[in-house]
């Protein structure tokens with residue numbers, strides 16, 4: 291397994307300093323040329339899923355047309371080729387996260403499956419009656435539910451870190467929640483409904499001070515910032531490929547090797563087994579112990595291509611551009627009378643969640659859609675966040691590095707139209 | 714008229730901003746809550762039934778313009794009707810908003826004002842908004858308790 295310097299290739303991809311050429315970048319994304327209701331598509335629903343660059347689509351086609359075969363089980367040429375590319379994708383994910391060992395990268399369907407894996411395997415093994423799991427007030431439903439189920443099963447308790455009116459976690463309250471019964475902390479890195487970037491390093495350090503492991507939900511952060519699990523020192527980190535400009539149905543769970551070693555398998559099936567007799571089964575070593583059955587080979591290869599693409603541009607440059615765009619969007623939306631931004635944390639990325647007068651977000655979404663503008667409306671799977679701000683739902687525009695100021699301008703014009711319809 | 718203007722007609726917006734029968738009923742009545750977890754629309758329908766006939770109806774809650782206007786119009790349309798008539802109107806209403814929008818449409822006169830919601834047919838994702846309270850009403854008429862959900 292590879293343990294080479296994970297950042298060794300950083301400059302190999304020919305990143306040029308200087309202006310961010312968004313027009314050129316948009317050329318890489320075929321779907322951005324589509325028309326919706328006769329209008330050019332303005333795609334501002336990136337937090338739900340991102341669009342895919344041509345190189346990802348090409349990688350999928352290449353795999354299925356030239357080397358489709360099952361992995362880890364064939365002596366024939368195609369199988370070896372597929373295995374090699376599948377494992378190369380794992381290595382790219384390791385580099386992306388700055389993990390040190392491929393064995394720490396478990397390929398899963400996405401964030402949801404990754405967290406299920408930790409809840410089912412680590413949770414069942416380590417969390418018992420009276421124990422506590424700490425989450426934040428801005429977690430995704432998928433999180434809350436996994437931990438609720440686990441807590442019910444085990445007689446454990448869920449503790450929730452509250453937040454202030456800007457959508458920032460109250461770290462003093464977190465400190466108080468950390469106690470002798472705390473067995474796990476599970477926190478979203480970048481909130482999908484508020485855009486808040488949580489101070490995960492501090493959260494992790496405080497938990498580790500008490501010997502408590504921390505899981506970070508990187509579903510939203512991975513596409514928008516440089517991730518370094520080593521520096522962060524998280525115990526688990528999960529993300530979804532489809533939000534990272536890759537295909538659906540693939541994602542990864544990073545876990546520290548010693549933790550993963552100690553955990554029981556999550557599902558049973560081919561590939562996770564070393565030997566089977568009727569008396570005893572010996573599980574395969576990491577990462578295969580957690581990868582039962584035929585994996586999403588094409589998806590992994592596609593995700594690998596997405597990571598190559600990101601490296602070619604440079605995540606730091608993408609993030610800097612997106613930040614400028616977020617500031618522009620914040621400024622433009624703030625000038626609209628009767629519009630209230632939900633989520634105004636100082637550390638924030640990519641998300642512009644808002645409510646507009648007494649107009650329901652659902653109506654906003656329909657009217658914007660008629661202008662070709664795709665946003666998300668609803669509670670964004672974070673109902674407790676909505677309750678916290680006493681609103682049923684928000685309209686959410688979420689950005690990616692292929693969005694432009696013109697997209698923001700179109701959004702503002704669309705909102706003007708909403709106001710016109712309802713005036 | 715554009716599809717959008719047809720959906721958000723003046724009368725629809727009027728019903729949503731000044732909903733009719735927007736009140737809780739006094740005295741003995743039946744009530745049931747309807748909820749669309751996808752968009753957070755939530756309405757309680759209050760109902761008085763005498764000898765099978767709806768003698769009074771009111772509602773309260775929050776949601777999008779379509780769901781609120783639809784609920785408001787529903788309360789006006791079903792007062793004084795029995796369960797079978799309500800079913801018949803709902804069926805006509807449902808057919809109207811789920812029809813192929815390209816096809817010719819002749820509204821049945823039993824629909825009355827409900828016809829102004831015919832523009833929903835152009836917006837399939839909004840059908841749920843328009844039928845939420847109808848489902849709640851149906852369940853209430855069947856004597857069900859608890860909450861009705863679209864999901």
Ligand SMILES: Cc1ncc(COP(=O)(O)O)c(C=O)c1O
Pocket residue numbers: 337338399400401402403430432478480481482507509510530671
């Ligand atoms: C913060 C966060 N966590 C988890 C998820 C679930 O991701 P997936 O549906 O890809 O498993 C999402 C996606 O909406 C998210 O935004």
